[in-house]
Amino acid sequence: MLPIEFGPRVCGHLASATDREWLVPDGLGGYAMGTVGGLRTRRYHGLLVVAGPTPAARRLALVSLDPELTLPSGATVRLGAHEWRSDVVDPRGFELLERFDLTDGLPRWRWRVGDLVVERELAMAYGRSCLAVRHRLVSGGPARLGLAAVVTWRDAHGERRADGPPPVIEPVAGGAVVEGAFRLAGPDWSPEGRWWYGVHHREEAARGLTPEEDLWYAGRFAGALDKPGDTVSVLAWAGDPDALAVEPPPAGEVIEAARRRNRRVVAAARPADQVAATLALAADAFVIRPGGPGPAADTPAGAAPDVVAGYPWFGAWSRDTMISYEGLFLATNRADEGRELLRAYAATLSDGMLANTADTGRVEYNTVDGTLWFLHAVARHVAVAGDTDLAAELLPALRDVVDHHLRGTGRYGIGVDPADGLLAQGAAGEALTWMDARVDGEPVTQRAGKPVEVNALWINGLAAVAELAGLVGQDPGPVPAARDRARESFRRRFPAPAGWLHDVVDAPAPAYPRGAADRHDDDLLRPNQLLAWSLPYAPLEPDPAVLARIGAALLTPLGPRSLAPDSPGFVARHRGGPADRDSGYHQGTVWPWLIGPYADAARAAGPAGAELPALFTGLEAHLVEFGLGSVSETADGAAPHAATGAPFQAWSVAELLRVRGR
Structure with missing residues (x-):
C-alpha cells in the first residue's frame, strides 16, 4: 500500500495535523475516527462510535483517552489535545509528536519527550463494536502513563450538554459501564466524574452547525512504563448486557488480528500496484453487515452485506450502493458478498422501484x-x-x-x-x-x-x-x-x-x-x-471533439465539476452553512466519482484513452491529503480544489478503483 506517514513538521502544525483524518471501521457501520494531531475537529470524531439499527443511527461513546506522562522528577507531560469555546487549544500534545503513520490501515502515533518515546496504536475488532488501544514505551523511561477516559452517549449527529443529567457510570471490575451501553476496561481504574465544559469543534463551526458540547470525564486508567517494550492498554466495547459481561481478547491480539485481516483483504483484491492496494482497503471500510455484533472474524454476523455511502455521517443509500457496486465488490474479488447484497436489494423492489433506505431509517x-x-x-x-x-x-x-x-x-x-x-x-x-x-x-x-x-x-x-x-x-x-x-x-x-x-x-x-x-x-x-x-x-458513440470540450470545461485534478464555470449559477466554493453548501452542491462542486464515467467515455473515444493514467494523478495524490488512504465526497469547483464533504466516500473510492483497473 502507499506509505502514509508524517513527521513533526506536519504533526506539530495545528492546521496541517487537523486537515488529515484517519478512519478505522468495525464492519458494522461504527468506527473510530480522528485527526493526525489528535484534536477532535468534528462532533463525529471519537474512539468508539457505535452503529445502531441502521448504518446512520450511530452513537458516540468513548470520546478520547488523553495520555499524560509522569516522569521520575514528578513533572507531568500532557499528550492529548482539545479545543475550547475560548478558541484556546489546550493541551497541545501534537507539538510533541515526532511521527504519525497509517500502516495496514491502522493509525500509530509516536510522542517524544527528551529521550523518552511512547507509541500508541489502535484497532477495532472486526464484526464487533470493540476498540483496542495499546501504548508502548519505545525508548527511555521509566515513566507512569495516565489515560483520562472522556465519554458521552449521544447521537453522533448532535451534542450533549451539562444542563442535562450526566452519564450513568456503573463501576465494574477493571473499569466501568457507561449508560448500560458500553464498557471500559484497563489497569488501575480510578473513577472521577465531572463535566468538561465547552469543547469546540472547528469543522462544525465552518459548516454552520453547533460547534460546542460538554463531555464527561469518567475516570482514569494508569500503568507503569518502566523499560522499553512495556505496554499499557485499554479496551472499550458496546453491546447488550451479555456482551458487556464478556471481555474481548487482549488489546495486542485485537490489533494484530486487525492487521492480518487488512492484509488479507488487500491480497484477495490482487492489486496491481500500491495505489490499487490502498484503494482496495479503502473500499473495505464501506462494506458492512448491519445487525451484529458477531465474532471478531473476517465476516461479522448479521444481515446481508450493505454499503455505507460515506463516513462519518452517511448511512446506506441504494443509488450510492449501486453506483459503487462494481468497484467495491467486483474490482476487489468480493462477488460472493455482492451476490448477497443484490439479492437483498431485489427483495425491496415495489412497483418496479428499488427502495432508497435513507439515513432516517425509513x-x-x-x-x-x-x-x-x-x-x-x-x-x-x-x-x-x-x-x-x-x-x-x-x-x-x-x-x-x-x-x-x-x-x-x-x-x-x-x-x-x-x-x-x-x-x-x-x-x-x-x-x-x-x-x-x-x-x-x-x-x-x-x-x-x-x-x-x-x-x-x-x-x-x-x-x-x-x-x-x-x-x-x-x-x-x-x-x-x-x-x-x-x-x-x-x-x-x-x-x-x-x-x-x-x-x-x-x-x-x-x-x-x-x-x-x-x-x-x-x-x-x-x-x-x-x-x-x-x-x-x-x-x-463518443465524439472525441465533444469530449474534449467537456473536459476543458469540467475536468479538475479531483474529477469533473458538476457545472461549467461560465454557466449561470456556478458556485466556486462548496463552503458555509447548510443552505450555502446545499445551494452549491451540484452547481460547480467537484465530484470525484464522476472520474469513472469520464474515463470510460474517454477510453471509448479511442486514441485519447492512452492518456487515461494522467486523469488519475490528482486523485492518487489526494489519498494522503484529506481522508487518509481514501477519497473525499466533493471538492471546491475553483482552484486549489480543496476537499469538502465527507472525507471518506464510497462511490469516490469505488469509481477510481474500478477505472484504474481497466
Whole structure:
C-alpha cells in the first residue's frame, strides 16, 4: 500500500495535523475516527462510535483517552489535545509528536519527550463494536502513563450538554459501564466524574452547525512504563448486557488480528500496484453487515452485506450502493458478498422501484435512477462473475422493473413517455436524480423532465435485461423494441446546438423560466451526459471533439465539476452553512466519482484513452491529503480544489478503483 506517514513538521502544525483524518471501521457501520494531531475537529470524531439499527443511527461513546506522562522528577507531560469555546487549544500534545503513520490501515502515533518515546496504536475488532488501544514505551523511561477516559452517549449527529443529567457510570471490575451501553476496561481504574465544559469543534463551526458540547470525564486508567517494550492498554466495547459481561481478547491480539485481516483483504483484491492496494482497503471500510455484533472474524454476523455511502455521517443509500457496486465488490474479488447484497436489494423492489433506505431509517421510493443503477449492477455482476444462476433468479424482478417503467410506476411521474419511449420524471418539491440537494425543502437542481443520464441508464438497463434473458435462454419479449425506440429518440433529442448534449429535455417551463412557454430543453454544460458514452450499452458513440470540450470545461485534478464555470449559477466554493453548501452542491462542486464515467467515455473515444493514467494523478495524490488512504465526497469547483464533504466516500473510492483497473 502507499506509505502514509508524517513527521513533526506536519504533526506539530495545528492546521496541517487537523486537515488529515484517519478512519478505522468495525464492519458494522461504527468506527473510530480522528485527526493526525489528535484534536477532535468534528462532533463525529471519537474512539468508539457505535452503529445502531441502521448504518446512520450511530452513537458516540468513548470520546478520547488523553495520555499524560509522569516522569521520575514528578513533572507531568500532557499528550492529548482539545479545543475550547475560548478558541484556546489546550493541551497541545501534537507539538510533541515526532511521527504519525497509517500502516495496514491502522493509525500509530509516536510522542517524544527528551529521550523518552511512547507509541500508541489502535484497532477495532472486526464484526464487533470493540476498540483496542495499546501504548508502548519505545525508548527511555521509566515513566507512569495516565489515560483520562472522556465519554458521552449521544447521537453522533448532535451534542450533549451539562444542563442535562450526566452519564450513568456503573463501576465494574477493571473499569466501568457507561449508560448500560458500553464498557471500559484497563489497569488501575480510578473513577472521577465531572463535566468538561465547552469543547469546540472547528469543522462544525465552518459548516454552520453547533460547534460546542460538554463531555464527561469518567475516570482514569494508569500503568507503569518502566523499560522499553512495556505496554499499557485499554479496551472499550458496546453491546447488550451479555456482551458487556464478556471481555474481548487482549488489546495486542485485537490489533494484530486487525492487521492480518487488512492484509488479507488487500491480497484477495490482487492489486496491481500500491495505489490499487490502498484503494482496495479503502473500499473495505464501506462494506458492512448491519445487525451484529458477531465474532471478531473476517465476516461479522448479521444481515446481508450493505454499503455505507460515506463516513462519518452517511448511512446506506441504494443509488450510492449501486453506483459503487462494481468497484467495491467486483474490482476487489468480493462477488460472493455482492451476490448477497443484490439479492437483498431485489427483495425491496415495489412497483418496479428499488427502495432508497435513507439515513432516517425509513424505507422510501424516491429516486428515478437508483433502480436503473441496480439493473446495471446486476448486469455487471453477471458479466464479471459469470453468475448465470443469479441472472435467472433475478430476471423476473428485472422484467417487472421494465414493465412498470413502460406503463408508469405510479410514483413521482416516473414512466416512459409513449410519444418517444424516453423516461420522464418529476413532481413538485421533489429532486429524484443524483443531483438531489434541497434548501428549505425546495430542490436546487430539480431536473424534472427527461434527464440525460436517466435516459442513458434506461437504455442501458433495457439492453442489459435483453442480454440477460438471452444468456439464460429466455425470450426477451418487448424489451429490445423498447430499447431501440428509446435509443433512436435519444440520438435525435439530446444533441444540443451548443455542441454537447442537453442535460434535460422536455423540462417543464416553470422550472426553467428562460425557456419556452410549455417545455424547455436545458443545455447547461454538466457531467451527466458522460453516461451517454460511458455505459456498456451506451446510446451514443463518443465524439472525441465533444469530449474534449467537456473536459476543458469540467475536468479538475479531483474529477469533473458538476457545472461549467461560465454557466449561470456556478458556485466556486462548496463552503458555509447548510443552505450555502446545499445551494452549491451540484452547481460547480467537484465530484470525484464522476472520474469513472469520464474515463470510460474517454477510453471509448479511442486514441485519447492512452492518456487515461494522467486523469488519475490528482486523485492518487489526494489519498494522503484529506481522508487518509481514501477519497473525499466533493471538492471546491475553483482552484486549489480543496476537499469538502465527507472525507471518506464510497462511490469516490469505488469509481477510481474500478477505472484504474481497466
